[in-house]
Amino acid sequence: MAEVVFDSVCKQYDDVVAVDALDLTIAPGEMVTMLGPSGCGKSTVLRMLAGLVMPDSGRILIDGNDVGGLTPGERDIAMVFQTYALYPHMTVAQNIAYPLRKRGVARAERMRRVRALAESLQIAPLLDRRPAQLSGGQQQRVALGRAMVRDPSVFLFDEPLSNLDAKLRAHMRGELIELHRRLGRTMIYVTHDQLEAMTMATRIAVMADGALQQYGTPADIYDRPANRFVAGFVGTPAMALIDGALLFQDNRAILGIGGLTVDLGIRRFRDRPVGTWQVTVGIRPEDVTIGNGPFAARISAIEPIGHETILTLEAGTARLCARVAGSSLAAVGETVRFALRQHRLHFFDVVSGRRIDEIGLAVVDGKAM
Amino acid sequence: MSGARPAWRAAALTALTWVLVLLTTFPLLWMLLTSLKPQTELFALPPTFLPESISFAPYLRLLFDTPFPRYFANSIVLATATTLLVVAIGAIGAHSLLRFSYRGREALATLVLATYLLPSVVLIVPLYLMMVEIGLANRLASLIIAYTSFALPYALWLLRSFMAAIPEEMEAAARVDGASRIGAFVDIILPQALPGIGATALFTFILAWNDYLYALVLVNTDTARPLTTGVVTMFVTTFNVEWSMLMAASVLMSIPPIILFTFFHHQLSRSIGAAGVRS
Numbered sequence: 134m135a136e137v138v139f140d141s142v143c144k145q146y147d148d149v150v151a152v153d154a155l156d157l158t159i160a161p162g163e164m165v166t167m168l169g170p171s172g173c174g175k176s177t178v179l180r181m182l183a184g185l186v187m188p189d190s191g192r193i194l195i196d197g198n199d200v201g202g203l204t205p206g207e208r209d210i211a212m213v214f215q216t217y218a219l220y221p222h223m224t225v226a227q228n229i230a231y232p233l234r235k236r237g238v239a240r241a242e243r244m245r246r247v248r249a250l251a252e253s254l255q256i257a258p259l260l261d262r263r264p265a266q267l268s269g270g271q272q273q274r275v276a277l278g279r280a281m282v283r284d285p286s287v288f289l290f291d292e293p294l295s296n297l298d299a300k301l302r303a304h305m306r307g308e309l310i311e312l313h314r315r316l317g318r319t320m321i322y323v324t325h326d327q328l329e330a331m332t333m334a335t336r337i338a339v340m341a342d343g344a345l346q347q348y349g350t351p352a353d354i355y356d357r358p359a360n361r362f363v364a365g366f367v368g369t370p371a372m373a374l375i376d377g378a379l380l381f382q383d384n385r386a387i388l389g390i391g392g393l394t395v396d397l398g399i400r401r402f403r404d405r406p407v408g409t410w411q412v413t414v415g416i417r418p419e420d421v422t423i424g425n426g427p428f429a430a431r432i433s434a435i436e437p438i439g440h441e442t443i444l445t446l447e448a449g450t451a452r453l454c455a456r457v458a459g460s461s462l463a464a465v466g467e468t469v470r471f472a473l474r475q476h477r478l479h480f481f482d483v484v485s486g487r488r489i490d491e492i493g494l495a496v497v498d499g500k501a502m
Numbered sequence: 503m504s505g506a507r508p509a510w511r512a513a514a515l516t517a518l519t520w521v522l523v524l525l526t527t528f529p530l531l532w533m534l535l536t537s538l539k540p541q542t543e544l545f546a547l548p549p550t551f552l553p554e555s556i557s558f559a560p561y562l563r564l565l566f567d568t569p570f571p572r573y574f575a576n577s578i579v580l581a582t583a584t585t586l587l588v589v590a591i592g593a594i595g596a597h598s599l600l601r602f603s604y605r606g607r608e609a610l611a612t613l614v615l616a617t618y619l620l621p622s623v624v625l626i627v628p629l630y631l632m633m634v635e636i637g638l639a640n641r642l643a644s645l646i647i648a649y650t651s652f653a654l655p656y657a658l659w660l661l662r663s664f665m666a667a668i669p670e671e672m673e674a675a676a677r678v679d680g681a682s683r684i685g686a687f688v689d690i691i692l693p694q695a696l697p698g699i700g701a702t703a704l705f706t707f708i709l710a711w712n713d714y715l716y717a718l719v720l721v722n723t724d725t726a727r728p729l730t731t732g733v734v735t736m737f738v739t740t741f742n743v744e745w746s747m748l749m750a751a752s753v754l755m756s757i758p759p760i761i762l763f764t765f766f767h768h769q770l771s772r773s774i775g776a777a778g779v780r781s
Contacts, residue, residue, distance in 0.1 A: 185674050206680035218675035222693040231689075235680030279679065289678075 134161035135196040135209075135286035135319050137182065142191030144177050151177040153343040155191070159321065159336075164313045166322045166330040169340035170366070175323045178340070179289050182321065184208050195287060206235065211280035212289040215296060217272045219264035219279075226251075226260040229278045236283065250278050270301050277312070290322040294329065306332055327367050331355070339363050357479075361486035364415045364479055370443055372415045373453035376483060379410040388478075390414050392449025393428055397475055412489060415479030418443060421455035423463075426472025432463055446471065530756070537561070537749035544745055560750035569724055570751060573732035578758070580642055580728050581710040584649040588706040589699055591650070592657035597687055599658065600665050601673065611662070614655045622652070626719050633720055644720045645728065649710040657702045664698025665691060704766045708759055729755050 137159040144152040152174040159165050167175040180186040182193055184205035192199050200208050219228050226247050233243045251257040254274045264272055294302045310333055313320050324330055330337050331351045339346040347359035358364035364372045377390030386397040430448035442461040446453050480489035537560055539553040564570045599611045629648055638644040676686035717731040733751040737744040
């Protein structure tokens with residue numbers, strides 16, 4: 134098990150800043166997913182850790198050792214690539230044995246370890262085949278085997294499941310979680326798929342535009358997004374983000390969004406501010422309750438998913454989604470009443486986009502904190 | 503493609519193919535037949551197609567009474583050395599032009615092709631003077647250098663396009679697995695670039711084997727003369743052409759390229775196919 138530390142790591146390609154002063158400490162044994170849209174720098178982070186790309190500045194430490202001067206092979210890491218990168222001219226057994234061969238492990242020992250690993254990955258009958266003769270799922274297992282065979286202290290995964298079909302992907306997610314539990318190794322997993330990130334990770338690092346947006350447990354990321362980007366990126370359907378104003382009067386907070394006025398009532402604010410604050414309000418679909426409540430909205434779209442239905446609502450100029458269990462009897466164009474779970478609302482600074490209870494204007498509400 | 507072609511089209515294509523095959527092979531066949539005819543039959547009127555009596559005399563004379571074996575050995579050394587050099591430099595260079603990032607990489611790749619813009623005739627005199635200057639004139643080395651410089655641009659581009667088809671991730675994987683950059687190149691890139699290397703080797707070998715102009719200018723001693731100029735010097739004079747000797751020499755000269763084609767034609771057609779698909 135190894136701790137991985139990025140200490141103000143920067144990387145620039147020509148004029149594009151790929152990674153901007155990344156500070157991140159990954160505790161030993163974590164399964165961290167780097168989540169972000171394509172081009173956010175997450176793959177560059179992984180490649181710098183692997184030693185395939187050299188950072189422009191900053192340090193990378195594995196278990197306290199600066200790995201800056203080490204080749205990829207010397208870093209005690211293994212990596213699984215999106216395309217699996219199996220060597221097509223070698224058999225499955227030769228592929229898995231390759232890292233051992235490069236480390237001078239004797240032939241008999243190599244064969245013994247490859248065979249044992251192949252048994253555990255259930256690919257023993259495939260050992261003499263070539264990669265081109267395998268299905269996508271089998272190739273995936275061989276790639277995993279090649280990573281596991283020398284028992285590295287850190288595993289890196291670069292979108293390893295994105296070439297698989299949906300069913301196999303769900304299955305492999307489960308296997309990777311099990312693998313992490315069994316090996317207990319530090320694993321870093323790059324993906325743009327938030328479902329993968331949420332289900333597999335012990336912690337998620339959300340990245341955008343080369344910068345780390347938030348590092349926390351999946352629950353943290355979902356329940357307390359650090360800024361507007363994280364709030365909008367994580368969650369399906371996305372959190373509604375609506376610009377509005379918070380008016381403080383007589384120790385009460387009145388929220389005005391898109392023509393709705395929400396009396397936040399008992400909410401108390403640490404700084405006892407006065408006047409009006411421009412904010413962006415985040416509302417998750419599950420925090421909108423349909424049926425009765427103080428507000429009215431027109432249904433503009435209905436998406437039945439089976440176990441639930443997503444309603445798109447228009448209330449004044451505000452547009453938001455609501456999640457309803459089962460199938461809905463409502464029709465498009467109908468007007469419904471709804472309520473907001475006020476303690477679950479998220480507030481972001483209009484200018485900086487940062488979550489408001491983390492800067493000066495702190496919302497102090499037992500449940501929301 | 504859908505369905506079978508109409509029968510008449512297949513037949514027409516087959517006929518056309520045979521016409522082309524005959525057109526290309528007839529001179530070769532004529533060369534072989536001429537080399538076996540005795541001198542008296544060569545200019546017989548009307549000409550005979552098959553020799554009336556077969557004579558191996560030209561071959562025997564060629565092998566035992568002329569410097570032909572030495573020229574042959576020179577050509578083999580020349581073509582083999584050039585091929586090895588071009589493949590080695592070409593493979594490493596193509597890899598560099600493809601995977602290493604440095605300032606002016608694309609400019610360099612284009613500049614390499616500029617060699618092709620100049621006709622050989624323009625290059626040959628300065629090249630000769632340079633060879634004299636460094637003391638390599640009249641040596642096999644001068645031809646090896648000349649052919650290498652001439653074959654390398656094409657080799658670089660051919661190998662580069664072959665290697666571009668090998669995913670970058672594969673090399674990255676090898677390095678993470680513990681290979682050095684050279685190790686990854688040798689273990690992973692080279693085996694997959696084999697068809698391209700085969701095609702490059704064949705192209706280079708034929709180029710060096712068939713060249714006449716450079717050999718004529720750069721080498722003027724029997725010890726270093728290759729087959730092309732050697733054979734002409736021996737049998738073509740202002741007053742006489744010894745046809746049966748010339749043809750026998752030509753037949754023997756064709757053997758190494760034919761052997762190489764037999765071994766590498768698969769790679770060659772693949773490389774032509776690959777280049778066609780990519781461009």
